[in-house]
Amino acid sequence: MKQVKVFLNEDEIPRQWYNIMADMPTPMSPPLHPGTGQPLKPEDMAQIFPMNLIEQEMSTERWIDIPEPVLEKYMLWRPSPLYRAYNLEKLLDAPVKIYYKHEGVSPAGSHKPNTAVAQAYYNKVFGIKKLSTETGAGQWGSALSMACNMFGLECRVFMVRVSYDQKPYRRLMMQTWGAKCFASPSELTETGRKVLAQNPDSPGSLGIAISEAIEEIVGKEDSRYSLGSVLNHVMLHQTIIGLEAQKQLDMIGEYPDVIIGCAGGGSNFAGLALPFTRDKIHGKEIAIIAAEPASCPTLTRAPFGYDFGDLAMTTPLLPMYSLGHDYVPAPIHAGGLRYHGMAPIISHLVKEGIMEARAYPQLETFEAGIQWARSEAFIPAPETCHAIAAVVQEAKRAKEEGKEKVILFNWSGHGLVDLASYDAYLSGKLNNYQFPEEDIEQAKKTLEQFPKP
Numbered sequence: 001m002k003q004v005k006v007f008l009n010e011d012e013i014p015r016q017w018y019n020i021m022a023d024m025p026t027p028m029s030p031p032l033h034p035g036t037g038q039p040l041k042p043e044d045m046a047q048i049f050p051m052n053l054i055e056q057e058m059s060t061e062r063w064i065d066i067p068e069p070v071l072e073k074y075m076l077w078r079p080s081p082l083y084r085a086y087n088l089e090k091l092l093d094a095p096v097k098i099y100y101k102h103e104g105v106s107p108a109g110s111h112k113p114n115t116a117v118a119q120a121y122y123n124k125v126f127g128i129k130k131l132s133t134e135t136g137a138g139q140w141g142s143a144l145s146m147a148c149n150m151f152g153l154e155c156r157v158f159m160v161r162v163s164y165d166q167k168p169y170r171r172l173m174m175q176t177w178g179a180k181c182f183a184s185p186s187e188l189t190e191t192g193r194k195v196l197a198q199n200p201d202s203p204g205s206l207g208i209a210i211s212e213a214i215e216e217i218v219g220k221e222d223s224r225y226s227l228g229s230v231l232n233h234v235m236l237h238q239t240i241i242g243l244e245a246q247k248q249l250d251m252i253g254e255y256p257d258v259i260i261g262c263a264g265g266g267s268n269f270a271g272l273a274l275p276f277t278r279d280k281i282h283g284k285e286i287a288i289i290a291a292e293p294a295s296c297p298t299l300t301r302a303p304f305g306y307d308f309g310d311l312a313m314t315t316p317l318l319p320m321y322s323l324g325h326d327y328v329p330a331p332i333h334a335g336g337l338r339y340h341g342m343a344p345i346i347s348h349l350v351k352e353g354i355m356e357a358r359a360y361p362q363l364e365t366f367e368a369g370i371q372w373a374r375s376e377a378f379i380p381a382p383e384t385c386h387a388i389a390a391v392v393q394e395a396k397r398a399k400e401e402g403k404e405k406v407i408l409f410n411w412s413g414h415g416l417v418d419l420a421s422y423d424a425y426l427s428g429k430l431n432n433y434q435f436p437e438e439d440i441e442q443a444k445k446t447l448e449q450f451p452k453p
C-alpha cells in the first residue's frame with residue numbers, strides 16, 4: 001500500500017519555535033515609531049501588546065521554547081499530518097510528488113490557532129483580561145475566539161464588512177466560543193464612523209478593522225490588541241508547521257525542491273517556509289514561492305518602503321511591500337488575502353531574492369480549488385486555493401521541462417465555512433478583478449511620505 005499520510009507521535013512535536021531573525025543573511029530595517037520616526041523601542045508598543053510578546057517580537061534568539069500550556073493546547077490537533085496528494089499527481093500527470101501540511105485539522109479549521117493559542121497564553125500570564133482584534137474571512141477571529149475561551153479571556157472581533165456579509169457562519173463560530181463580533185467599519189469607533197461618513201457602503205478592509213481593534217483597547221490597562229499575521233512573533237509561532245514538516249519528510253527520506261504557500265499577511269507561508277529558508281540560506285537549492293491574489297498584488301507589484309499596518313496610522317511604520325495603508329482591495333472571496341501590506345520578514349526575503357512571489361486571478365484559484373476537491377476530496381479555503389493554483393502551475397512547468405520535482409505546500413485551511421464562495425464560482429457569478437496601474441502609482445505616492453528603509 002502507498003503511504004498517504006506521515007504522522008509524528010505526540011511526543012515528537014517540536015518543543016521550540018524557530019526565529020529566522022537569527023539567520024537573516026542581510027540586516028532588516030527596524031520598525032519605526034509612528035510619531036517620532038525613530039526605531040521602535042519595546043516600551044513604544046506596551047499599550048498595544050503585552051511585554052512578553054514584545055520581547056518575542058524583537059528577539060534574535062534562534063530557538064524559543066514553546067511553553068507547556070501552549071503545547072498542551074496544540075495537542076488537540078497537532079502534530080498535523082503531512083499528506084501526499086497522489087490523486088492530484090495522477091490528474092496532473094506531471095513528474096512531481098506533491099506533499100502538503102494539512103492545517104485544516106485545527107478546531108477553527110486553519111493554521112491561525114498556532115499563534116492564537118500562543119498569544120492568548122502570553123496575554124493571560126501578563127495579566128490581561130480582554131483581547132481585541134480584526135478579522136478578514138473570519139478564520140483569524142474564530143481562532144482567537146477559541147484561544148481566548150481556552151485561557152479565560154474576553155474577545156472582541158472587528159470583522160471586515162464584506163466577509164461579515166459573505167460568511168455569517170464564522171461569526172457564529174466566534175459567538176459559540178464566547179466572543180463578540182462586529183462588522184467593520186462600525187459605529188463603535190472614531191475610525192469606523194469616519195469611514196462610514198465618507199462611504200456608508202464601504203466593504204471594509206483589514207487596514208480599517210485593525211485601526212478599530214486598536215482604538216478599542218488603547219489606554220485600557222486590562223486590554224490588549226492581537227494581530228493574526230504580519231508581525232515577527234506571529235511568523236515565529238507558525239514555524240511549528242515547517243518544523244513538523246521537516247521531521248515528517250525526514251522520516252520518509254524526502255526533501256522539497258519547491259515550497260509554496262498563499263500569502264495574505266504572510267503567516268502560513270512563513271510558518272511552513274522559514275525553517276526551510278534557513279536551509280536555503282545555508283546553501284540548499286529550493287524555490288520558495290508565495291501565492292497572492294492578482295487583485296491585491298502586494299509582493300508582485302507594490303512598492304517596498306515604510307508604511308503603516310492600518311488606516312488610522314496607529315501601528316508602527318513597518319518596512320514592507322505595501323499597496324498603501326489606505327488602500328481598500330477588491331471584495332474577492334479570499335478575504336484573508338485582502339491586506340495592503342506584507343510581513344516585514346517575508347518582504348525582506350522576497351526583496352533579497354531568497355523567496356519569490358506570483359499572483360493569481362480569482363477564477364484560476366477557484367478552478368484549482370475545484371480540481372483539488374474533485375481529486376483530493378478536502379474542500380480548501382479560498383485563500384488556500386491560491387497555493388493550489390501555484391502547485392498546479394509548478395507541476396505543469398515540471399512536465400514541460402521534463403524535470404522531477406518534490407513540491408511541498410501549506411494547505412492552510414478548509415473551506416467548509418466558505419461554501420458561499422463556491423456557490424458564487426459554480427454559478428458563474430465570480431469575476432477576475434484587475435489591479436489598475438494608477439493604484440500602484442498612488443501606492444508609491446503614499447509611501448513617499450515616509451522615511452526610506
Ligand SMILES: Cc1ncc(COP(=O)(O)O)c(C=O)c1O
Pocket residue numbers: 110111136137138139140228229230262263264265266267268269335336337381383384412413414
Ligand atoms: C485559510 C487561510 N489561509 C491563509 C490566510 C492568509 O493569512 P496569512 O498570510 O497570514 O497566512 C488566511 C487568513 O485569514 C486564511 O484564513
